[in-house]
Amino acid sequence: MPELPEVTTTVNGLNKVLKGLSIKDVWSDYYVSTASKRTDNIKNEKYFGTFKKEIVGEKFQEAERRGKNILIHLTNGKTILVHMKMTGHLLYGNYEWNGKSWSSNDKLLSDPFNKFVHLIFSLSDGRHLAFSDMRKFAKVVLFETSARGSTVHLENIGPEPLDNLSLETFTNQLETIPKGKIKTVLMDQSVIAGIGNIYSDEILWEANINPEREVKSLMKSEIKNMWKAMIMILESSIKMGGDSMSDYRNVYGEKGNFQNAHKVYRRTKEKCLKKGCSGIITRKIIAGRSSHYCSVHQQ
Ligand SMILES: [Zn+2]
Structure with a gap:
């Protein structure tokens, strides 16, 4: 499972590649392929519908890390939280839809571990932000950025070890x-x-x-x-x-x-x-x- 250094590496990468971009579209098959009973994340079809409506057309502001969570802040005051869990990781590049799934001709992006795309954002630069998650344990949710202090998804997380922890x-x-x-x-x-x-x-x-x-x-x-x-x-x-x-x-x-x-x-x-x-x-x-x-x- 990605831990602090891996999540930090992803967040640093997101801040480089997403700067100034907006979200044109979003696709997922999590709710088709995952038998989740939870209704508070994108594995629920209705939730994904709302998620999509709230983020399409919006611009990226900044990404940050809290514990093992990635927080992607948008300029409309919403935050996308991604917890990569066991096998999830975000990838940026050129992808194509072949009628069944998303794939990339890029050599690195077609690495066997990068092929399990269950969520993909189409970006304003014509590229994509894809989420590969072989075991499908990841969690993706949306909340008001101003509610970050009270959201259940970030509660009970202790102090950050690299934030001048005494x-x-x-x-x-x-x-x-x-x-x-x-x-x-x-x-x-x-x-x-x-x-x-x-x-x-x-x-x-x-x-x-x-x-x-x-x-x-x-x-x-x-x-x-x-x-x-x-x-x-x-x-x-x-x-x-x-x-x-x-x-x-x-x-x-x-x-x-x-x-x-x-x-x-x-x-x-x-x-x-x-x-x-x-x-x-x-x-x-x-x-x-x-x-x-x-x-x-x-x-
Ligand atoms: Zn020893």
Whole structure:
């Protein structure tokens, strides 16, 4: 699932390609192909009809990120929220409708992971903003920009780790779940925004902390190491264009590079890369999520 660095990469790309453009049309087959009972997103046919009416003819203003959500603000005071969930990602380029589906002749856009177009915006420059989502778990909704502080879609999201998050706030946030296992607590969006499976594993490896440790057992120095590791790792992944070990691609259809910098995530049975450590990376399911760690230096 795209996490903070991937969502940031997409948002930075959207701000480059959508500047000054408006929406000519919008198409989706989510409501045809997805048996969703929810009526508050575009997987519902009636909702999609209203969505379309509200956004066609409108101009893009700016995109931003909140947690793992992409917020695309329009000049009519509406905001399109996209949560990419497992496999969603937005792509910009030339697409054609072949009577059955949307496709592109662009080599990058026709990458197998980019072919699952279930939502597409026709743009005023003749190009498209397509949303590829193989597993169809994504969420797309529209709300009044002025209601962003109260919308249910953005509630209970904790502080942003790269918005000058102090060590004190970080510590206080973790301590809201004293008996939680640190891996699970780091991934809890109400504690800290934007961290998921990949970055929690990498942060704990860097900070020498076992993922099953309870928050209340952590020493001040360990929390500080985690805080530093979190900022360093998230920033370095953004510089690398995010992580494309799975489906993630940027708006041009290109892969990021952070998967080549993993120290622990999906390195099961490989040698630990920590200097002086002789451990082997282990994989264990913790609270339903696979966790990768070194049992020798992560205590
Ligand atoms: Zn190790």
